[in-house]
Amino acid sequence: MSKSKLTITPVQACSAAPLARQPLSPGDAAQLASAFKALADPVRLRLLSSIASRTGQEACVCDVSDGFDISQPTISHHLKVLREAGLLISERRASWVYYRVVPEALQRLSDVLLIESGAGVSA
């Protein structure tokens, strides 16, 4: 069975407005903080970027291991954190697990941080 079907995508489900538009609710803040926590690690950011910048925004663990001076189990752990945050989905094909970026999740985080023109004009 494809692991991607079991993935929870909390960031996409978050309906928070840009944080400069109105104060975040505690629930939205918890959901977003959890996604930012997944991004709060240099190795995870590089892994995510390595996958996101490839054809189809997809890669096998074997593809992304190059250039990282850490063990494959550690890489797999970091990829799992990104998957659990809803930033990647994974799918097993034969003996390899492939990871694909969830563009809507990154877009959601990007939108939340966006400073819109006219933001912060009301108290």
Place this chain on the structure above:
Amino acid sequence: MSKSKLTITPVQACSAAPLARQPLSPGDAAQLASAFKALADPVRLRLLSSIASRTGQEACVCDVSDGFDISQPTISHHLKVLREAGLLISERRASWVYYRVVPEALQRLSDVLLIESGAGVSA
């Protein structure tokens, strides 16, 4: 002396391209991870949003304490973390410290997460 003059703004100084355009360098990844770490806390996100959504994107500690069931020293600690990450600047006026959002820093992080059309089409 204004504390804002002493603030380091690492995020703004980061010249990383959107992570879906090209793999992040280790240096850029470290800088960005540090900023995302500051956002990886629900209270800090709510404080940042509370300030960002106000007139002038500025607030005194006394203004933002309402609605948080935590002590003022804890709030001040969280604001300091956001300041050290370059997301806020602070300035003392009389006996109060005022915090103002650094819109360029949030914009920087938003841009890095942006999924551009045509991203990920080359290996």
